[in-house]
Amino acid sequence: MILKDIYPWQYDLWQRLREIRSRLPHALLLQGQPGIGKLKFANTLAQSLLCQQPDHAPCGSCQSCNWFLQNSHPDFRLLEPLDADSGAEEDATAPAKSGKKSQIGVDQVRELGDFLGLSSHRAGLRIVLLHPAETLNTASANALLKMLEEPPSGVLFLLVTHQAQRLLPTVRSRCNHIDMPLPARKAAEAWLAEQGIKQASQRLAYAGGAPLLALADDAMSAARLGELHAYLLLGAKMDPFAATALCVKDGVAEVLNRLQKWVYDVLSVLLTGQLRYHNELLQPLQGLVKQVDLNKLLDLQRSLNDARRLAQHPLNADLQLESLLIQYTQAFSTRS
Ligand SMILES: [Zn+2]
Structure with a gap:
Protein backbone atom coordinates (compact mmCIF):
# COMPACT_ATOMS: atom_id res chain seq x y z
CA MET A 1 0.00 0.00 0.00
CA ILE A 2 1.52 3.30 -0.99
CA LEU A 3 0.89 6.36 1.11
CA LYS A 4 -1.23 8.17 -1.43
CA ASP A 5 -3.25 9.89 1.27
CA ILE A 6 -0.25 11.36 3.03
CA TYR A 7 1.76 14.26 1.66
CA PRO A 8 5.45 13.47 1.15
CA TRP A 9 6.55 15.96 3.81
CA GLN A 10 4.48 14.03 6.35
CA TYR A 11 5.98 10.57 5.76
CA ASP A 12 8.41 10.71 8.67
CA LEU A 13 5.75 11.82 11.12
CA TRP A 14 3.36 9.19 9.78
CA GLN A 15 5.96 6.53 10.34
CA ARG A 16 6.62 7.67 13.90
CA LEU A 17 2.93 7.61 14.78
CA ARG A 18 2.55 4.23 13.15
CA GLU A 19 5.22 2.81 15.41
CA ILE A 20 3.30 3.90 18.51
CA ARG A 21 -0.19 3.23 17.20
CA SER A 22 -0.99 0.71 19.90
CA ARG A 23 -0.06 3.12 22.69
CA LEU A 24 -1.22 6.51 21.46
CA PRO A 25 -2.17 9.01 24.17
CA HIS A 26 -5.85 9.88 24.50
CA ALA A 27 -5.54 13.34 22.95
CA LEU A 28 -3.30 14.66 20.19
CA LEU A 29 -3.04 18.31 19.22
CA LEU A 30 -1.86 18.62 15.61
CA GLN A 31 -0.61 22.17 15.16
CA GLY A 32 0.94 24.10 12.32
CA GLN A 33 0.33 26.82 9.79
CA PRO A 34 -2.54 26.76 7.29
CA GLY A 35 -2.02 25.07 3.95
CA ILE A 36 0.24 22.17 4.94
CA GLY A 37 -2.32 19.36 5.06
CA LYS A 38 -3.01 18.93 8.78
CA LEU A 39 -6.66 18.00 8.40
CA LYS A 40 -6.05 15.44 5.71
CA PHE A 41 -3.34 13.91 7.86
CA ALA A 42 -5.65 13.72 10.87
CA ASN A 43 -8.41 12.19 8.76
CA THR A 44 -6.10 9.59 7.32
CA LEU A 45 -4.76 8.79 10.76
CA ALA A 46 -8.30 8.29 12.03
CA GLN A 47 -9.23 6.10 9.08
CA SER A 48 -6.08 4.08 9.53
CA LEU A 49 -6.67 3.51 13.25
CA LEU A 50 -10.20 2.32 12.56
CA CYS A 51 -9.28 0.21 9.52
CA GLN A 52 -9.75 -3.53 9.95
CA GLN A 53 -6.67 -4.43 7.95
CA PRO A 54 -4.28 -1.53 8.09
CA ASP A 55 -0.85 -1.90 6.61
CA HIS A 56 1.23 1.24 6.15
CA ALA A 57 -1.98 3.06 5.42
CA PRO A 58 -5.73 2.45 5.64
CA CYS A 59 -6.68 -0.34 3.23
CA GLY A 60 -9.50 1.65 1.67
CA SER A 61 -11.67 -1.39 1.07
CA CYS A 62 -12.73 -2.95 4.38
CA GLN A 63 -16.14 -2.22 5.85
CA SER A 64 -14.65 0.25 8.30
CA CYS A 65 -12.88 2.18 5.53
CA ASN A 66 -16.08 2.20 3.50
CA TRP A 67 -18.02 3.68 6.39
CA PHE A 68 -15.28 6.18 6.97
CA LEU A 69 -15.13 7.29 3.35
CA GLN A 70 -18.90 7.72 3.31
CA ASN A 71 -18.77 9.85 6.46
CA SER A 72 -20.89 7.33 8.33
CA HIS A 73 -18.45 5.52 10.58
CA PRO A 74 -20.25 4.77 13.85
CA ASP A 75 -17.02 5.11 15.86
CA PHE A 76 -15.96 8.44 14.40
CA ARG A 77 -17.18 11.99 15.02
CA LEU A 78 -16.00 15.14 13.26
CA LEU A 79 -16.69 18.44 15.02
CA GLU A 80 -16.40 21.55 12.88
CA PRO A 81 -17.97 24.99 13.17
CA LEU A 82 -21.59 24.52 12.18
CA ASP A 83 -21.76 27.27 9.61
CA ALA A 84 -18.35 26.59 8.09
CA ASP A 85 -18.13 26.04 4.37
CA SER A 86 -17.55 22.42 3.66
CA GLY A 87 -14.43 22.81 1.51
CA ALA A 88 -12.72 25.16 3.89
CA GLU A 89 -10.00 22.74 4.89
CA GLU A 90 -7.06 24.99 5.52
CA ASP A 91 -8.59 28.34 5.01
CA ALA A 92 -8.77 29.72 8.51
CA THR A 93 -8.18 33.23 7.30
CA ALA A 94 -11.33 33.46 5.21
CA PRO A 95 -14.32 34.77 7.12
CA ALA A 96 -17.46 32.67 7.05
CA LYS A 97 -19.65 33.68 4.14
CA SER A 98 -22.58 34.41 6.42
CA GLY A 99 -20.50 37.01 8.24
CA LYS A 100 -21.20 35.20 11.51
CA LYS A 101 -18.24 34.06 13.47
CA SER A 102 -18.10 30.32 13.11
CA GLN A 103 -17.53 28.34 16.24
CA ILE A 104 -17.74 24.82 17.53
CA GLY A 105 -20.67 25.25 19.87
CA VAL A 106 -21.22 23.79 23.31
CA ASP A 107 -24.16 21.69 22.12
CA GLN A 108 -21.95 19.96 19.59
CA VAL A 109 -19.50 19.01 22.32
CA ARG A 110 -22.24 17.92 24.74
CA GLU A 111 -23.70 15.63 22.08
CA LEU A 112 -20.41 13.75 22.25
CA GLY A 113 -21.45 12.60 25.69
CA ASP A 114 -23.76 9.96 24.24
CA PHE A 115 -21.20 8.89 21.70
CA LEU A 116 -18.51 8.49 24.35
CA GLY A 117 -20.90 6.73 26.71
CA LEU A 118 -21.72 4.06 24.16
CA SER A 119 -19.53 1.06 23.84
CA SER A 120 -17.66 1.03 20.58
CA HIS A 121 -19.27 -0.46 17.54
CA ARG A 122 -16.54 -3.02 17.06
CA ALA A 123 -15.24 -3.08 20.61
CA GLY A 124 -12.31 -1.02 19.35
CA LEU A 125 -11.36 2.59 19.25
CA ARG A 126 -13.64 5.62 19.03
CA ILE A 127 -12.21 8.82 17.56
CA VAL A 128 -13.29 12.45 17.83
CA LEU A 129 -11.70 14.92 15.41
CA LEU A 130 -12.07 18.65 16.12
CA HIS A 131 -11.16 21.14 13.42
CA PRO A 132 -10.17 23.91 13.63
CA ALA A 133 -9.87 23.52 17.37
CA GLU A 134 -9.33 27.24 17.94
CA THR A 135 -12.97 27.78 17.03
CA LEU A 136 -14.05 26.24 20.32
CA ASN A 137 -15.59 29.02 22.40
CA THR A 138 -15.27 29.27 26.17
CA ALA A 139 -18.33 27.13 26.88
CA SER A 140 -17.53 24.40 24.37
CA ALA A 141 -13.85 24.35 25.37
CA ASN A 142 -14.83 23.85 28.99
CA ALA A 143 -17.23 21.07 28.07
CA LEU A 144 -14.43 19.39 26.12
CA LEU A 145 -12.02 19.91 29.00
CA LYS A 146 -14.23 17.79 31.27
CA MET A 147 -13.97 14.94 28.78
CA LEU A 148 -10.21 15.36 28.43
CA GLU A 149 -9.79 15.35 32.20
CA GLU A 150 -11.55 12.03 32.58
CA PRO A 151 -11.06 10.42 29.20
CA PRO A 152 -13.29 7.42 28.55
CA SER A 153 -11.17 4.42 27.72
CA GLY A 154 -10.76 3.54 24.08
CA VAL A 155 -11.32 7.11 22.89
CA LEU A 156 -8.85 9.24 20.95
CA PHE A 157 -9.33 12.99 20.57
CA LEU A 158 -7.60 14.58 17.58
CA LEU A 159 -7.48 18.37 17.75
CA VAL A 160 -6.28 20.16 14.62
CA THR A 161 -5.34 23.82 14.89
CA HIS A 162 -3.71 26.65 12.97
CA GLN A 163 -3.58 28.79 16.10
CA ALA A 164 -2.80 26.72 19.16
CA GLN A 165 -2.25 29.87 21.22
CA ARG A 166 -5.97 30.62 20.95
CA LEU A 167 -6.91 27.38 22.66
CA LEU A 168 -7.75 27.30 26.33
CA PRO A 169 -4.41 26.59 28.07
CA THR A 170 -6.02 23.87 30.16
CA VAL A 171 -7.20 22.14 26.98
CA ARG A 172 -3.75 22.50 25.43
CA SER A 173 -2.08 21.01 28.46
CA ARG A 174 -4.29 17.91 28.31
CA CYS A 175 -3.07 17.04 24.81
CA ASN A 176 0.16 15.66 23.41
CA HIS A 177 1.41 18.21 20.93
CA ILE A 178 2.52 17.34 17.43
CA ASP A 179 4.15 20.01 15.29
CA MET A 180 3.01 19.38 11.74
CA PRO A 181 5.91 19.85 9.35
CA LEU A 182 6.24 22.55 6.74
CA PRO A 183 7.96 21.02 3.71
CA ASP A 218 -6.77 29.62 -8.97
CA ALA A 219 -5.49 30.85 -12.32
CA MET A 220 -7.95 33.76 -12.65
CA SER A 221 -7.07 35.03 -9.26
CA ALA A 222 -3.35 34.60 -9.98
CA ALA A 223 -3.74 36.63 -13.17
CA ARG A 224 -5.51 39.42 -11.27
CA LEU A 225 -2.71 39.36 -8.73
CA GLY A 226 -0.23 40.12 -11.51
CA GLU A 227 -2.40 43.04 -12.65
CA LEU A 228 -2.73 44.34 -9.12
CA HIS A 229 1.04 44.30 -8.74
CA ALA A 230 1.37 46.30 -11.97
CA TYR A 231 -0.95 48.91 -10.44
CA LEU A 232 0.82 48.97 -7.10
CA LEU A 233 4.17 49.50 -8.79
CA LEU A 234 2.86 52.84 -10.07
CA GLY A 235 3.02 54.22 -6.51
CA ALA A 236 1.60 57.75 -6.35
CA LYS A 237 0.47 57.52 -9.98
CA MET A 238 -1.75 54.51 -9.39
CA ASP A 239 -5.47 55.01 -10.05
CA PRO A 240 -6.99 53.73 -6.78
CA PHE A 241 -10.47 53.38 -8.26
CA ALA A 242 -9.34 51.27 -11.19
CA ALA A 243 -7.25 49.15 -8.82
CA THR A 244 -10.26 48.66 -6.55
CA ALA A 245 -12.49 47.66 -9.45
CA LEU A 246 -9.90 45.10 -10.48
CA CYS A 247 -9.32 43.41 -7.17
CA VAL A 248 -12.65 43.63 -5.35
CA LYS A 249 -13.72 40.43 -7.14
CA ASP A 250 -11.32 38.49 -4.97
CA GLY A 251 -13.04 39.58 -1.77
CA VAL A 252 -11.93 42.05 0.86
CA ALA A 253 -10.15 39.54 3.08
CA GLU A 254 -8.06 38.23 0.20
CA VAL A 255 -7.21 41.71 -1.07
CA LEU A 256 -6.21 42.85 2.40
CA ASN A 257 -3.96 39.82 2.62
CA ARG A 258 -2.38 40.72 -0.71
CA LEU A 259 -1.88 44.33 0.28
CA GLN A 260 -0.35 43.31 3.60
CA LYS A 261 2.16 41.10 1.81
CA TRP A 262 2.92 43.87 -0.64
CA VAL A 263 3.49 46.51 2.01
CA TYR A 264 5.55 44.01 4.01
CA ASP A 265 7.88 43.56 1.04
CA VAL A 266 8.05 47.28 0.22
CA LEU A 267 9.14 47.96 3.80
CA SER A 268 11.45 45.01 3.75
CA VAL A 269 13.20 46.09 0.54
CA LEU A 270 13.47 49.61 1.90
CA LEU A 271 14.90 48.62 5.26
CA THR A 272 16.89 45.46 4.53
CA GLY A 273 17.10 45.09 0.76
CA GLN A 274 15.46 41.65 1.08
CA LEU A 275 11.95 40.49 0.29
CA ARG A 276 9.80 37.55 1.18
CA TYR A 277 6.74 37.17 -1.05
CA HIS A 278 7.51 38.81 -4.39
CA ASN A 279 10.89 37.42 -5.37
CA GLU A 280 10.31 38.04 -9.05
CA LEU A 281 9.71 41.75 -8.45
CA LEU A 282 12.88 42.69 -6.61
CA GLN A 283 14.09 45.10 -9.27
CA PRO A 284 10.87 47.07 -9.78
CA LEU A 285 10.41 47.21 -6.01
CA GLN A 286 13.90 48.64 -5.61
CA GLY A 287 12.77 51.42 -7.92
CA LEU A 288 9.49 51.93 -6.07
CA VAL A 289 11.00 52.25 -2.62
CA LYS A 290 12.94 55.34 -3.71
CA GLN A 291 9.60 57.18 -3.68
CA VAL A 292 8.36 55.91 -0.32
CA ASP A 293 7.36 58.12 2.57
CA LEU A 294 8.22 55.70 5.37
CA ASN A 295 5.91 57.14 8.00
CA LYS A 296 2.93 57.14 5.70
CA LEU A 297 3.63 53.60 4.64
CA LEU A 298 3.80 52.52 8.29
CA ASP A 299 0.45 54.27 8.84
CA LEU A 300 -0.96 52.29 5.94
CA GLN A 301 0.37 49.07 7.43
CA ARG A 302 -1.51 49.85 10.63
CA SER A 303 -4.67 50.67 8.66
CA LEU A 304 -4.39 47.34 6.87
CA ASN A 305 -3.98 45.47 10.15
CA ASP A 306 -7.04 47.23 11.57
CA ALA A 307 -9.06 46.52 8.44
CA ARG A 308 -8.01 42.88 8.59
CA ARG A 309 -9.34 42.56 12.13
CA LEU A 310 -12.70 43.98 11.02
CA ALA A 311 -12.84 42.08 7.75
CA GLN A 312 -15.40 39.67 9.18
CA HIS A 313 -18.01 42.37 8.57
CA PRO A 314 -17.19 44.25 5.40
CA LEU A 315 -20.13 46.63 5.18
CA ASN A 316 -18.95 48.34 2.07
CA ALA A 317 -16.12 46.49 0.42
CA ASP A 318 -15.58 48.95 -2.44
CA LEU A 319 -15.38 51.99 -0.22
CA GLN A 320 -13.08 50.31 2.23
CA LEU A 321 -10.65 49.18 -0.45
CA GLU A 322 -10.80 52.54 -2.23
CA SER A 323 -9.91 54.38 0.91
CA LEU A 324 -6.96 52.06 1.61
CA LEU A 325 -5.69 52.28 -1.95
CA ILE A 326 -5.96 56.08 -1.89
CA GLN A 327 -3.93 55.97 1.30
CA TYR A 328 -1.46 53.78 -0.57
CA THR A 329 -0.93 56.35 -3.34
CA GLN A 330 -0.33 58.99 -0.69
CA ALA A 331 2.53 56.97 0.77
CA PHE A 332 4.63 57.71 -2.30
CA SER A 333 5.97 60.92 -3.72
CA THR A 334 5.13 61.84 -7.31
CA ARG A 335 8.80 62.27 -8.22
CA SER A 336 10.11 59.26 -9.99
ZN1 LIG B 1 -9.63 -0.56 5.85
Whole structure:
Protein backbone atom coordinates (compact mmCIF):
# COMPACT_ATOMS: atom_id res chain seq x y z
CA MET A 1 0.00 0.00 0.00
CA ILE A 2 1.52 3.30 -0.99
CA LEU A 3 0.89 6.36 1.11
CA LYS A 4 -1.23 8.17 -1.43
CA ASP A 5 -3.25 9.89 1.27
CA ILE A 6 -0.25 11.36 3.03
CA TYR A 7 1.76 14.26 1.66
CA PRO A 8 5.45 13.47 1.15
CA TRP A 9 6.55 15.96 3.81
CA GLN A 10 4.48 14.03 6.35
CA TYR A 11 5.98 10.57 5.76
CA ASP A 12 8.41 10.71 8.67
CA LEU A 13 5.75 11.82 11.12
CA TRP A 14 3.36 9.19 9.78
CA GLN A 15 5.96 6.53 10.34
CA ARG A 16 6.62 7.67 13.90
CA LEU A 17 2.93 7.61 14.78
CA ARG A 18 2.55 4.23 13.15
CA GLU A 19 5.22 2.81 15.41
CA ILE A 20 3.30 3.90 18.51
CA ARG A 21 -0.19 3.23 17.20
CA SER A 22 -0.99 0.71 19.90
CA ARG A 23 -0.06 3.12 22.69
CA LEU A 24 -1.22 6.51 21.46
CA PRO A 25 -2.17 9.01 24.17
CA HIS A 26 -5.85 9.88 24.50
CA ALA A 27 -5.54 13.34 22.95
CA LEU A 28 -3.30 14.66 20.19
CA LEU A 29 -3.04 18.31 19.22
CA LEU A 30 -1.86 18.62 15.61
CA GLN A 31 -0.61 22.17 15.16
CA GLY A 32 0.94 24.10 12.32
CA GLN A 33 0.33 26.82 9.79
CA PRO A 34 -2.54 26.76 7.29
CA GLY A 35 -2.02 25.07 3.95
CA ILE A 36 0.24 22.17 4.94
CA GLY A 37 -2.32 19.36 5.06
CA LYS A 38 -3.01 18.93 8.78
CA LEU A 39 -6.66 18.00 8.40
CA LYS A 40 -6.05 15.44 5.71
CA PHE A 41 -3.34 13.91 7.86
CA ALA A 42 -5.65 13.72 10.87
CA ASN A 43 -8.41 12.19 8.76
CA THR A 44 -6.10 9.59 7.32
CA LEU A 45 -4.76 8.79 10.76
CA ALA A 46 -8.30 8.29 12.03
CA GLN A 47 -9.23 6.10 9.08
CA SER A 48 -6.08 4.08 9.53
CA LEU A 49 -6.67 3.51 13.25
CA LEU A 50 -10.20 2.32 12.56
CA CYS A 51 -9.28 0.21 9.52
CA GLN A 52 -9.75 -3.53 9.95
CA GLN A 53 -6.67 -4.43 7.95
CA PRO A 54 -4.28 -1.53 8.09
CA ASP A 55 -0.85 -1.90 6.61
CA HIS A 56 1.23 1.24 6.15
CA ALA A 57 -1.98 3.06 5.42
CA PRO A 58 -5.73 2.45 5.64
CA CYS A 59 -6.68 -0.34 3.23
CA GLY A 60 -9.50 1.65 1.67
CA SER A 61 -11.67 -1.39 1.07
CA CYS A 62 -12.73 -2.95 4.38
CA GLN A 63 -16.14 -2.22 5.85
CA SER A 64 -14.65 0.25 8.30
CA CYS A 65 -12.88 2.18 5.53
CA ASN A 66 -16.08 2.20 3.50
CA TRP A 67 -18.02 3.68 6.39
CA PHE A 68 -15.28 6.18 6.97
CA LEU A 69 -15.13 7.29 3.35
CA GLN A 70 -18.90 7.72 3.31
CA ASN A 71 -18.77 9.85 6.46
CA SER A 72 -20.89 7.33 8.33
CA HIS A 73 -18.45 5.52 10.58
CA PRO A 74 -20.25 4.77 13.85
CA ASP A 75 -17.02 5.11 15.86
CA PHE A 76 -15.96 8.44 14.40
CA ARG A 77 -17.18 11.99 15.02
CA LEU A 78 -16.00 15.14 13.26
CA LEU A 79 -16.69 18.44 15.02
CA GLU A 80 -16.40 21.55 12.88
CA PRO A 81 -17.97 24.99 13.17
CA LEU A 82 -21.59 24.52 12.18
CA ASP A 83 -21.76 27.27 9.61
CA ALA A 84 -18.35 26.59 8.09
CA ASP A 85 -18.13 26.04 4.37
CA SER A 86 -17.55 22.42 3.66
CA GLY A 87 -14.43 22.81 1.51
CA ALA A 88 -12.72 25.16 3.89
CA GLU A 89 -10.00 22.74 4.89
CA GLU A 90 -7.06 24.99 5.52
CA ASP A 91 -8.59 28.34 5.01
CA ALA A 92 -8.77 29.72 8.51
CA THR A 93 -8.18 33.23 7.30
CA ALA A 94 -11.33 33.46 5.21
CA PRO A 95 -14.32 34.77 7.12
CA ALA A 96 -17.46 32.67 7.05
CA LYS A 97 -19.65 33.68 4.14
CA SER A 98 -22.58 34.41 6.42
CA GLY A 99 -20.50 37.01 8.24
CA LYS A 100 -21.20 35.20 11.51
CA LYS A 101 -18.24 34.06 13.47
CA SER A 102 -18.10 30.32 13.11
CA GLN A 103 -17.53 28.34 16.24
CA ILE A 104 -17.74 24.82 17.53
CA GLY A 105 -20.67 25.25 19.87
CA VAL A 106 -21.22 23.79 23.31
CA ASP A 107 -24.16 21.69 22.12
CA GLN A 108 -21.95 19.96 19.59
CA VAL A 109 -19.50 19.01 22.32
CA ARG A 110 -22.24 17.92 24.74
CA GLU A 111 -23.70 15.63 22.08
CA LEU A 112 -20.41 13.75 22.25
CA GLY A 113 -21.45 12.60 25.69
CA ASP A 114 -23.76 9.96 24.24
CA PHE A 115 -21.20 8.89 21.70
CA LEU A 116 -18.51 8.49 24.35
CA GLY A 117 -20.90 6.73 26.71
CA LEU A 118 -21.72 4.06 24.16
CA SER A 119 -19.53 1.06 23.84
CA SER A 120 -17.66 1.03 20.58
CA HIS A 121 -19.27 -0.46 17.54
CA ARG A 122 -16.54 -3.02 17.06
CA ALA A 123 -15.24 -3.08 20.61
CA GLY A 124 -12.31 -1.02 19.35
CA LEU A 125 -11.36 2.59 19.25
CA ARG A 126 -13.64 5.62 19.03
CA ILE A 127 -12.21 8.82 17.56
CA VAL A 128 -13.29 12.45 17.83
CA LEU A 129 -11.70 14.92 15.41
CA LEU A 130 -12.07 18.65 16.12
CA HIS A 131 -11.16 21.14 13.42
CA PRO A 132 -10.17 23.91 13.63
CA ALA A 133 -9.87 23.52 17.37
CA GLU A 134 -9.33 27.24 17.94
CA THR A 135 -12.97 27.78 17.03
CA LEU A 136 -14.05 26.24 20.32
CA ASN A 137 -15.59 29.02 22.40
CA THR A 138 -15.27 29.27 26.17
CA ALA A 139 -18.33 27.13 26.88
CA SER A 140 -17.53 24.40 24.37
CA ALA A 141 -13.85 24.35 25.37
CA ASN A 142 -14.83 23.85 28.99
CA ALA A 143 -17.23 21.07 28.07
CA LEU A 144 -14.43 19.39 26.12
CA LEU A 145 -12.02 19.91 29.00
CA LYS A 146 -14.23 17.79 31.27
CA MET A 147 -13.97 14.94 28.78
CA LEU A 148 -10.21 15.36 28.43
CA GLU A 149 -9.79 15.35 32.20
CA GLU A 150 -11.55 12.03 32.58
CA PRO A 151 -11.06 10.42 29.20
CA PRO A 152 -13.29 7.42 28.55
CA SER A 153 -11.17 4.42 27.72
CA GLY A 154 -10.76 3.54 24.08
CA VAL A 155 -11.32 7.11 22.89
CA LEU A 156 -8.85 9.24 20.95
CA PHE A 157 -9.33 12.99 20.57
CA LEU A 158 -7.60 14.58 17.58
CA LEU A 159 -7.48 18.37 17.75
CA VAL A 160 -6.28 20.16 14.62
CA THR A 161 -5.34 23.82 14.89
CA HIS A 162 -3.71 26.65 12.97
CA GLN A 163 -3.58 28.79 16.10
CA ALA A 164 -2.80 26.72 19.16
CA GLN A 165 -2.25 29.87 21.22
CA ARG A 166 -5.97 30.62 20.95
CA LEU A 167 -6.91 27.38 22.66
CA LEU A 168 -7.75 27.30 26.33
CA PRO A 169 -4.41 26.59 28.07
CA THR A 170 -6.02 23.87 30.16
CA VAL A 171 -7.20 22.14 26.98
CA ARG A 172 -3.75 22.50 25.43
CA SER A 173 -2.08 21.01 28.46
CA ARG A 174 -4.29 17.91 28.31
CA CYS A 175 -3.07 17.04 24.81
CA ASN A 176 0.16 15.66 23.41
CA HIS A 177 1.41 18.21 20.93
CA ILE A 178 2.52 17.34 17.43
CA ASP A 179 4.15 20.01 15.29
CA MET A 180 3.01 19.38 11.74
CA PRO A 181 5.91 19.85 9.35
CA LEU A 182 6.24 22.55 6.74
CA PRO A 183 7.96 21.02 3.71
CA ALA A 184 11.43 22.15 2.70
CA ARG A 185 11.22 24.72 -0.07
CA LYS A 186 12.76 22.55 -2.80
CA ALA A 187 10.54 19.61 -1.94
CA ALA A 188 7.43 21.78 -1.92
CA GLU A 189 8.35 23.33 -5.27
CA ALA A 190 8.88 19.90 -6.77
CA TRP A 191 5.53 18.73 -5.41
CA LEU A 192 3.74 21.78 -6.84
CA ALA A 193 5.39 21.23 -10.21
CA GLU A 194 4.10 17.65 -10.13
CA GLN A 195 0.60 19.04 -9.60
CA GLY A 196 1.02 21.02 -12.82
CA ILE A 197 1.69 24.39 -11.21
CA LYS A 198 3.82 26.69 -13.31
CA GLN A 199 6.06 29.20 -11.54
CA ALA A 200 5.96 26.95 -8.51
CA SER A 201 8.73 28.87 -6.80
CA GLN A 202 6.92 32.23 -7.03
CA ARG A 203 3.60 30.80 -5.99
CA LEU A 204 5.14 29.01 -3.00
CA ALA A 205 6.94 32.12 -1.77
CA TYR A 206 3.74 34.09 -2.10
CA ALA A 207 1.88 31.49 -0.03
CA GLY A 208 4.45 31.79 2.74
CA GLY A 209 5.84 28.32 2.01
CA ALA A 210 2.50 26.49 2.39
CA PRO A 211 2.08 24.28 -0.69
CA LEU A 212 -1.68 23.74 -0.41
CA LEU A 213 -2.30 27.47 -0.32
CA ALA A 214 -0.08 27.88 -3.37
CA LEU A 215 -2.08 25.15 -5.08
CA ALA A 216 -5.43 26.68 -4.16
CA ASP A 217 -4.78 30.05 -5.82
CA ASP A 218 -6.77 29.62 -8.97
CA ALA A 219 -5.49 30.85 -12.32
CA MET A 220 -7.95 33.76 -12.65
CA SER A 221 -7.07 35.03 -9.26
CA ALA A 222 -3.35 34.60 -9.98
CA ALA A 223 -3.74 36.63 -13.17
CA ARG A 224 -5.51 39.42 -11.27
CA LEU A 225 -2.71 39.36 -8.73
CA GLY A 226 -0.23 40.12 -11.51
CA GLU A 227 -2.40 43.04 -12.65
CA LEU A 228 -2.73 44.34 -9.12
CA HIS A 229 1.04 44.30 -8.74
CA ALA A 230 1.37 46.30 -11.97
CA TYR A 231 -0.95 48.91 -10.44
CA LEU A 232 0.82 48.97 -7.10
CA LEU A 233 4.17 49.50 -8.79
CA LEU A 234 2.86 52.84 -10.07
CA GLY A 235 3.02 54.22 -6.51
CA ALA A 236 1.60 57.75 -6.35
CA LYS A 237 0.47 57.52 -9.98
CA MET A 238 -1.75 54.51 -9.39
CA ASP A 239 -5.47 55.01 -10.05
CA PRO A 240 -6.99 53.73 -6.78
CA PHE A 241 -10.47 53.38 -8.26
CA ALA A 242 -9.34 51.27 -11.19
CA ALA A 243 -7.25 49.15 -8.82
CA THR A 244 -10.26 48.66 -6.55
CA ALA A 245 -12.49 47.66 -9.45
CA LEU A 246 -9.90 45.10 -10.48
CA CYS A 247 -9.32 43.41 -7.17
CA VAL A 248 -12.65 43.63 -5.35
CA LYS A 249 -13.72 40.43 -7.14
CA ASP A 250 -11.32 38.49 -4.97
CA GLY A 251 -13.04 39.58 -1.77
CA VAL A 252 -11.93 42.05 0.86
CA ALA A 253 -10.15 39.54 3.08
CA GLU A 254 -8.06 38.23 0.20
CA VAL A 255 -7.21 41.71 -1.07
CA LEU A 256 -6.21 42.85 2.40
CA ASN A 257 -3.96 39.82 2.62
CA ARG A 258 -2.38 40.72 -0.71
CA LEU A 259 -1.88 44.33 0.28
CA GLN A 260 -0.35 43.31 3.60
CA LYS A 261 2.16 41.10 1.81
CA TRP A 262 2.92 43.87 -0.64
CA VAL A 263 3.49 46.51 2.01
CA TYR A 264 5.55 44.01 4.01
CA ASP A 265 7.88 43.56 1.04
CA VAL A 266 8.05 47.28 0.22
CA LEU A 267 9.14 47.96 3.80
CA SER A 268 11.45 45.01 3.75
CA VAL A 269 13.20 46.09 0.54
CA LEU A 270 13.47 49.61 1.90
CA LEU A 271 14.90 48.62 5.26
CA THR A 272 16.89 45.46 4.53
CA GLY A 273 17.10 45.09 0.76
CA GLN A 274 15.46 41.65 1.08
CA LEU A 275 11.95 40.49 0.29
CA ARG A 276 9.80 37.55 1.18
CA TYR A 277 6.74 37.17 -1.05
CA HIS A 278 7.51 38.81 -4.39
CA ASN A 279 10.89 37.42 -5.37
CA GLU A 280 10.31 38.04 -9.05
CA LEU A 281 9.71 41.75 -8.45
CA LEU A 282 12.88 42.69 -6.61
CA GLN A 283 14.09 45.10 -9.27
CA PRO A 284 10.87 47.07 -9.78
CA LEU A 285 10.41 47.21 -6.01
CA GLN A 286 13.90 48.64 -5.61
CA GLY A 287 12.77 51.42 -7.92
CA LEU A 288 9.49 51.93 -6.07
CA VAL A 289 11.00 52.25 -2.62
CA LYS A 290 12.94 55.34 -3.71
CA GLN A 291 9.60 57.18 -3.68
CA VAL A 292 8.36 55.91 -0.32
CA ASP A 293 7.36 58.12 2.57
CA LEU A 294 8.22 55.70 5.37
CA ASN A 295 5.91 57.14 8.00
CA LYS A 296 2.93 57.14 5.70
CA LEU A 297 3.63 53.60 4.64
CA LEU A 298 3.80 52.52 8.29
CA ASP A 299 0.45 54.27 8.84
CA LEU A 300 -0.96 52.29 5.94
CA GLN A 301 0.37 49.07 7.43
CA ARG A 302 -1.51 49.85 10.63
CA SER A 303 -4.67 50.67 8.66
CA LEU A 304 -4.39 47.34 6.87
CA ASN A 305 -3.98 45.47 10.15
CA ASP A 306 -7.04 47.23 11.57
CA ALA A 307 -9.06 46.52 8.44
CA ARG A 308 -8.01 42.88 8.59
CA ARG A 309 -9.34 42.56 12.13
CA LEU A 310 -12.70 43.98 11.02
CA ALA A 311 -12.84 42.08 7.75
CA GLN A 312 -15.40 39.67 9.18
CA HIS A 313 -18.01 42.37 8.57
CA PRO A 314 -17.19 44.25 5.40
CA LEU A 315 -20.13 46.63 5.18
CA ASN A 316 -18.95 48.34 2.07
CA ALA A 317 -16.12 46.49 0.42
CA ASP A 318 -15.58 48.95 -2.44
CA LEU A 319 -15.38 51.99 -0.22
CA GLN A 320 -13.08 50.31 2.23
CA LEU A 321 -10.65 49.18 -0.45
CA GLU A 322 -10.80 52.54 -2.23
CA SER A 323 -9.91 54.38 0.91
CA LEU A 324 -6.96 52.06 1.61
CA LEU A 325 -5.69 52.28 -1.95
CA ILE A 326 -5.96 56.08 -1.89
CA GLN A 327 -3.93 55.97 1.30
CA TYR A 328 -1.46 53.78 -0.57
CA THR A 329 -0.93 56.35 -3.34
CA GLN A 330 -0.33 58.99 -0.69
CA ALA A 331 2.53 56.97 0.77
CA PHE A 332 4.63 57.71 -2.30
CA SER A 333 5.97 60.92 -3.72
CA THR A 334 5.13 61.84 -7.31
CA ARG A 335 8.80 62.27 -8.22
CA SER A 336 10.11 59.26 -9.99
ZN1 LIG B 1 -9.63 -0.56 5.85
